Amino acid sequence: MRHTKISDMECPIARGLDRVGEWWSMLILRDAFHGLTRFDQFQKSLPIAPNMLTRRLGELVEAGLLERRRYSEKPPRDDYVLTDKGRDFWPVLVAMSSWGNRWFAPEGVSSQLVEVATGRAVDPILTDPVNGRPIDGTHYHFAAGPAASEAVRRRLDFADRHREKTHG
Amino acid sequence: MRHTKISDMECPIARGLDRVGEWWSMLILRDAFHGLTRFDQFQKSLPIAPNMLTRRLGELVEAGLLERRRYSEKPPRDDYVLTDKGRDFWPVLVAMSSWGNRWFAPEGVSSQLVEVATGRAVDPILTDPVNGRPIDGTHYHFAAGPAASEAVRRRLDFADRHREKTHG
Numbered sequence: 001m002r003h004t005k006i007s008d009m010e011c012p013i014a015r016g017l018d019r020v021g022e023w024w025s026m027l028i029l030r031d032a033f034h035g036l037t038r039f040d041q042f043q044k045s046l047p048i049a050p051n052m053l054t055r056r057l058g059e060l061v062e063a064g065l066l067e068r069r070r071y072s073e074k075p076p077r078d079d080y081v082l083t084d085k086g087r088d089f090w091p092v093l094v095a096m097s098s099w100g101n102r103w104f105a106p107e108g109v110s111s112q113l114v115e116v117a118t119g120r121a122v123d124p125i126l127t128d129p130v131n132g133r134p135i136d137g138t139h140y141h142f143a144a145g146p147a148a149s150e151a152v153r154r155r156l157d158f159a160d161r162h163r164e165k166t167h168g
Numbered sequence: 169m170r171h172t173k174i175s176d177m178e179c180p181i182a183r184g185l186d187r188v189g190e191w192w193s194m195l196i197l198r199d200a201f202h203g204l205t206r207f208d209q210f211q212k213s214l215p216i217a218p219n220m221l222t223r224r225l226g227e228l229v230e231a232g233l234l235e236r237r238r239y240s241e242k243p244p245r246d247d248y249v250l251t252d253k254g255r256d257f258w259p260v261l262v263a264m265s266s267w268g269n270r271w272f273a274p275e276g277v278s279s280q281l282v283e284v285a286t287g288r289a290v291d292p293i294l295t296d297p298v299n300g301r302p303i304d305g306t307h308y309h310f311a312a313g314p315a316a317s318e319a320v321r322r323r324l325d326f327a328d329r330h331r332e333k334t335h336g
Binding site: 012013014017018019023026030033034035036064085087088089090091092093096097099104107108110111112114119124126129130132135139140143146147148152155156161162 | 178182187191195198199201203204232262264273277279291292294296298304307309311312313317324330
């Protein structure tokens with residue numbers, strides 16, 4: 001077994017996961033998108049132990065997804081506010097939520113994405129901004145970028161050969 | 169602290185995370201989308217200990233995201249193949265990959281989504297399939313669904329009040 005830290009892996013999914021790849025971190029971000037900013041608000045919302053919440057908030061600040069804004073000096077208290085990098089995580093949360101609702105809500109939907117103006121429920125799709133086409137696995141795939149190592153190229157070449165074998 | 173299992177939480181994000189909320193699980197799914205199906209292929213691709221890989225593959229089978237297909241009886245060997253539920257996780261992986269590339273690839277992009285026909289790199293956006301609009305946080309939000317409990321309604325009401333305070 002090679003001893004690679006996930007943050008050292010070249011894959012953008014691995015690097016993203018390294019910043020939020022823990023249940024609580026992603027649920028804290030969810031709450032931050034709902035407007036929660038304070039320690040006691042997060043604690044009320046999530047069934048998480050206080051020391052764990054402190055640690056996860058600290059990690060999200062360190063990763064640059066939340067920033068602290070002091071709102072009280074005595075006692076010292078901070079708001080935790082989404083940064084641009086944190087706000088940009090929104091599509092991942094929305095995609096995860098839609099997937100969860102499609103497959104893991106046997107008793108019905110408890111929380112769903114809706115259009116604000118009409119209240120209509122929305123099951124969003126990923127599209128190509130250039131031509132509006134849906135990002136399916138047939139017309140789109142992952143390919144090596146300019147900074148790819150030999151190992152990444154080999155992995156993606158394998159995927160290409162497999163695809164030709166299956167569809168070609 | 170309340171002792172709630174994450175799978176008992178009502179939130180679709182929490183329920184989705186419960187199935188894949190572990191680094192390795194999501195990277196195994198990534199490799200499955202690349203066409204990998206066999207234990208030794210996953211092991212070659214991921215810096216993960218064999219016993220951990222066995223456990224994660226078993227969890228993904230149990231969660232219904234991968235299924236085993238016996239390809240050898242002596243010795244007994246299985247392919248691990250994406251189910252419909254597993255294939256449907258694609259948008260989450262793509263969204264995570266784009267986010268990772270936008271923020272955590274300082275030395276350049278090593279793996280990216282491209283259009284197969286042209287090789288053009290694509291930074292996908294989430295859109296509303298009914299009207300083609302991008303899913304931003306202004307025109308779209310999370311709202312209580314038919315099966316929402318009082319707790320979920322309170323959380324989403326808080327988000328609504330916060331939104332009015334900020335934008336209203």
